[in-house]
Amino acid sequence: xxxxxxxxxxxxxxxxxxxxxxxxxxxxxxxxxxxxxxxxxxxxxxxxxxxxxxxxxxxxxxxxxxxxxxx
Numbered sequence: 871x872x873x874x875x876x877x878x879x880x881x882x883x884x885x886x887x888x889x890x891x892x893x894x895x896x897x898x899x900x901x902x903x904x905x906x907x908x909x910x911x912x913x914x915x916x917x918x919x920x921x922x923x924x925x926x927x928x929x930x931x932x933x934x935x936x937x938x939x940x941x
Contacts, residue, residue, distance in 0.1 A: 916931070
């Protein structure tokens with residue numbers, strides 16, 4: 871089970887490859903956990919790390935809308 875969990879974590883983190891990172895924020899959480907907010911050109915990735923976890927939980931919130939204009 872542990873190896874499968876690590877494989878899933880790796881696949882989630884691989885989504886960051888090739889993305890342009892535009893900002894990173896860090897917030898501490900209760901009970902030895904931290905959240906990294908990584909703003910990219912493809913939305914926001916939220917990585918949650920806790921001391922007792924094998925790897926982080928990864929959320930991806932896709933960017934809604936576009937700042938591009940037709941000029």
